Amino acid sequence: MSDLFGGLQAAPRPEEPRADAPLADKLRPRTLGEVVGQDHLTGPDGAIGRMVAAGRLSSMILWGPPGTGKTTLARLLADAVGMRFAPISAVFSGVADLKAAFAAARDAARAGQRTLLFVDEIHRFNRAQQDGFLPYVEDGTVTLIGATTENPSFALNAALLSRAQVLILRRLDEAALAELLTRAETLAGKPLPLTPAAREALIASADGDGRFLLNQVETLQSIAIDAPLDPAALAELLHRRMPVYDKDREGHYNLISALHKALRGSDPQAALYYMARMLVAGETPLYVLRRLVRFASEDVGLADPQALVQCLAAKDAYEFLGSPEGELAIVQACLYLATAPKSNAAYKAQGAAWRSAKETGSLMPPANILNAPTKLMKEIGYGKGYTYDHDTEDGFSGDNYWPEEMQPQAFYTPTERGMEKRIAERMAWWDERRRELKA
Known part of the structure; x- marks a missing residue:
């Protein structure tokens, strides 16, 4: 069995990488102090810093985006505690x-040698395989460090999570990426052939991924460039990095949650940004439209009944035009929702009505509002005493429509925003008329 799969001999730790090794390997940190962008973990007050100071590691899951140093941290931890x-x-x-x-x-x-078992992409093991780690972690045969780019609460089973501490690695910020660039230039003995603006663009293109950044730097260092590149020339030379976005993974749910909450918070600029993030990354436009339609009923409702109409019209326009022309209709619907008055009164009314329906079972409506298509039904009182509202002076009879065994309920309480303010006024008038008719 090779060392890669945990043979008796530990994985080799070369002091110096080969001359032809990738730049990312040449710049791989040799100590925890050289790790960039994760001071919240590696610093004296961080979880890793405290464990190293104590000389003893507990099992852990390192969760973070690609290129943030999960593998490097695991190897350095093994070195730090022997x-x-x-x-x-x-x-x-x-x-x-x-x-x-x-x-x-x-x-x-x-x-007499303790083992740190590092499992890269641990979320790819199925539930049964994950369970297989438990006895060896519990009896101390191994200290487990798993690395994952997926949310552990979704990707790992509860039994394994209960035995490991989840540590979150942050995507590398601008300062951390700039430090990596400086280290690469120091190793090469010369600066990158970039204007200051192009340098900033290169850092931004990495999207927090240190490995990707160093791969781009390696490409630049391997090409003979006569004059410093500006952002346009840099973009032409290097392939554009696509956003990290797995449509069935956490990134998908994070962005749709951000879109929904920005809409609810009436921030059209932020809502448009998150929607653009999703569509640019390849999300299905009809999925976004379905979420907008849901929002129109859940968070706008009768405060602006046109919101639902706008969203359904956007769906029709997109299906008629396709991409990219039809995406403007989605933008219009998004902006309409963000700028519309908000109300969740219909959403709350649904929940309350559903609960009441489950609690009250099969109570019969009052006889006066039951249909009586047969002679027998008429004889036993179905429909007797029903008042046809349109025949009344105000178009309102004030009859009781609730089961006799049940008191009238108030599920829907309109807000004072948008159209619902007028609805609230009408409902208040009807309530007053009912009281007058009963008096």
Whole structure:
């Protein structure tokens, strides 16, 4: 069994990378102090900093975007506390590889060597495979460090999460990425051939991914460039980086949540930004439209009944025009919702009415509003005493429409915003008329 899958010998730790190694490997930190962008974990008050100071690690899950240093941190942690580092990848490993890793860890323990088992892409193991880690973590055969780009609460089972601390790595900020650029230039012995604006554009293109940034730097360093590149020339030379967005993963739910809350908060600029993020990254426009339609009823409702009409019209326009022309109709619907008066009164009314319907079972409506299509039904009182509202002077009879065993309920309470203010006035007038008619 090779070292990659946890053989008895720990994975080799070369002091210096090969001359032909990728730039990211050449600049890989040698100590925790060289790690950039994760001071909240590696600093003296951070979880990792405290564990290293104590000389003992607990099992943990490192959760963060690509290129933020999860693998590097795991290797440095093993070095810092003198543990054997055994890496495996969930992409390439199966049950046999895991068994071999655990057996090697047991052998190492007999020789007095503790094992740090690093599992890259741990979310790719299925639930049964994840359960297989539990006895070896519990009895101390291995200290587990799993790395994942997916939300652990979705990707990992509860039993494994209860035995490991989840540490969140942040996407690298501008300062951290700039530090990586400086290190790359120092290693090369010369600055990158970029104007200040192009340098900023290069950092922005990395989208928080240090590995991607260094790959781009390596490309620039391998090309003979006569004069410093401006942003336009840099964009032409390097391929554009596509946003990280998995439509069935957490990024999808984060952005749709942000869109929904920006709409609810009446911020048209932020709402448009998050919607653009989704569509630019390849989200299905009809999915976005479905969410806008839902929002129109849930968060605008009768404060502006046209909101739902606008969204359905946008759906029709998009289906008629297609992309990219039809996307302007989606933008219009988004802006309409963000700038419309807001009310969740209909949403709350639905919940209250549904609960009441479940609690009251099959109560019969009052006889006066029951249909009486047969002679027998008329004889037993169906429809008797019903008042046809249009025949009254005000077009309002004030009759009781609730089951006899049930008091009238108030599910819907309109707000004082938009159209609902007028609805509230009408409802108040009807309530007053009912009281007068009963008097």
